[in-house]
Amino acid sequence: MSARPSLAPYSRLLEEEAVNEITHPHHDSELLDDLEKNSKVTLFLWWLAVVISLGGFLFGYDTGVISSAMLLIEKDFVMTAFEKGMIVGGTTMGAFFGGLGAGYISDTSGRRFTLVLASVIFVLGAIILAFCNSYGALMLGRIIVGLGVGLASMVVPLYISEISPRYSRGRLVTVNVLMITGGQVIAYFVGVAYVDAPDGWRWMFGLSALPAIFQLIALPFIPESPRYLVRNGSPEGAKGVLRQIYPGAPESFVNEEIAVIRETLSVDANGSYRDLVRYPNFKPLIIACGLQAIQQLSGFDTAMYYGGTIMKMAGFETAKSAVIVSISVALTNFAMTVAALYIIDTIGRRQILLSTMLCMIFALLLLGFSFITITGFVPKQPSCTDYGPSCGACRLDERCNFDIKLGVCNDAGSIQSTEIPIGCSGGSRISSLLAIGSLVFYVASYALGLGHAPWLIQSELFPLNVRGRANGVATATNWICNLAIAVTFLPLTETITASGTFWLYATIMLFGWIFVYRLVPETKGKSLEEIQDLFTEST
Known part of the structure; x- marks a missing residue:
């Protein structure tokens, strides 16, 4: 079997284009659009998406492993409740600053360089965490890992969106979310494996260096984004990347793609952070930041950071039973993210958000009701x-x-x-099962929509000159809200009870649904340039 890429998807279109070139000296945009629509996601593209998304895997691994690691860390270090919270939130704080800096670095030094930097930071952080002997060093390691997480969480979906055919962009960007959820699942199993081992928490943290090292080795063989190459004076390099993305495509198609990028660059030159609050970028910025805020303020990360605690609240009182149920929740998240790969480019971003967010609201209301039957509406008492x-x-x-x-x-x-x-009431199995069922339904709904759509939409909204900076600001918004949820969950459950906390999240979700309905456009099947036109035509 020939190693040369098959031209079958392009055969009819090549014949039509040959005729068209004779009768019409200029390219038929509809023909080229049809060619892109018929292009398939190659193994090369899947390989790119998987290697780049290892940054997402490390993000998910850290989210999942901290709950197990903290059970052991608190035995080796004397910490107050506030200090424990700072260890959990240390990565989030680092990610906030990493997300802000990622925009500037990716715009000036390239998407690939930013990923290399993130991998180096991941390895450094893992080494510090594995060998630290003081609270200060532990905190430093968590913040350093957070810097890598922040860089990766911004640049990974950005890079993938810029190398993806428009009709496959949703599936490829969702690979990153799939890797995040896969990292969470692996982290739970690693936690079970090392929870009884000497210095088990050091192994939990140290093992995260392995995928980072693999990514660092693979990145030199990964091409730079075509859009970044054109912007920095390397159109031939960009053409080479496009030929790899669209194997067998006619040269006219490649030239047309370069021409579209150049046209965008000629209009959108020399962007700055101030441009983000000006027409036509301000509305996309509001949408991107709003979606990231809604994603975190929905309370989903409480299921990851405090999964064991929630299971204990639901009546699963032993550590073993709580971990087993937490793994089932993580597996649900992973499975539904896989399902999202097949529907995101079929249903569309806007529609899937509107439908799944309604399901999340219902699940949160039901979850709150289940806790009323378990604990009553009784806040934490002084004695x-x-x-x-x-x-x-x-x-x-x-x-x-x-x-x-x-x-x-x-x-x-x-x-x-x-x-x-x-x-x-704490002994009611029916109430406990209702809580678990509600939580699983909530997580499944999140994974199908809100778990990945904000990252995908965010990567599509902005012109090239501000895309990196805009994604950095939106990602920083995500981390601020993530930190707010992580820090306030336990105090809220003590003050307004678990039921009140979940109903608060449901109320936030309702306002989020209205936000999506009123402001978020459908971007499925549109080029990045066509999406930007939506905001210049609507104002």
């Missing part, structure tokens, strides 16, 4: 005795346990039995 006969709420407080004989809450040290009495 155990203040819970009185509220068995479910009592047993969620680590200071307390429920006195079966007296039917009241008391200090845990004064009660030996841990058996859940009949009639204690």
